[in-house]
Amino acid sequence: MTSRTLRLSDGGTVRVLEEGAGEPHLLIHGVGLRAEAWGPQMRLEAHVFAVDMPGHGESAPLAQGARLPDYVAWAARVIEALGKVPVNVAGHSMGSLIAGGLAIERPDLVKRVALLNGVHRRTPEARAAVLGRAAEIAAGAGSIEAPLSRCFTPDQVALRETVAGWLRAVSPEGNAMAYRAFAEGDSVYADRIGEISCPTLVLTGDGDLNSTPAMTYAMAGIVQHGQAVVIRGHRHMVNLTAPREVCTALRDWLAEEVTR
DSSP states (O other): OEEEEEEOTTSOEEEEEEEOOSSEEEEEOOTTOOGGGGGGGGGSSSEEEEEOOTTSTTSOOOOTTOOHHHHHHHHHHHHHHHTOOSEEEEEETHHHHHHHHHHHHOGGGEEEEEEESOOOSOOHHHHHHHHHHHHHHHTTOOOSHHHHHHHOOTTOHHHHHHHHHHHHHSOHHHHHHHHHHHHHTTTTSGGGGGGOOSOEEEEEETTOSSSOHHHHHHHHHHSTTEEEEEETTOOTTHHHHSHHHHHHHHHHHHTSOOOO
8 A cells, every 4th residue: 555645736735545456446534534544445456545635634624614515626636636537436424425526516527436424414403413513623622432432332442442543633623624514514415416327335334323324225215326235233434343344335336337
């Protein structure tokens, strides 16, 4: 695996982890994490590029006040800078909102899209809770214990500590801005998700209380070529806690024929 810095057309920089050969496959992580969150998926039979999201890891932040469409435009610049068009794109959590928005706004760049632990039309109560957490993070008062509990079962100690280290190390400004975009992002492209015409994998864990199985089935039913996968016994960080099942689902998705 190699690490390099990619310069974008707007002058921004992105850290990229790169592995393998074959079809290009871009991986975008969730809020507070970094490219290493995709460790198990770096070994897929593809040319895999995992990136640090803006303001995370070693990637430059976006301009203050960025919202989900700004992150989508950033992802388009990343693909253009990689020079691999079209690519397969998989996103986790906030990354899935970016990946879905990219498939809507720039279908010319996306061959297939995978939405892992994504959100879609939260209930008013869930929306209020996540907006409240966004306000806490922006004020510097957010705790990492709540998100860790949503991600891991009590026996997943080692993985929990690894992710806790990433959450503690993330830039407070980058984390707060991305979380605000995430908190508002479940409805930004909700009315347009039916425009996604490429093969689409929508996946979550049955214990994910925020990126729920109901959301997963709803999104898979709206896109034109969707498949829903719900992995039993797992929560929000399913790509780390159930790597074999997730990689199997991604391999099946990468094998789907693209006709366009």
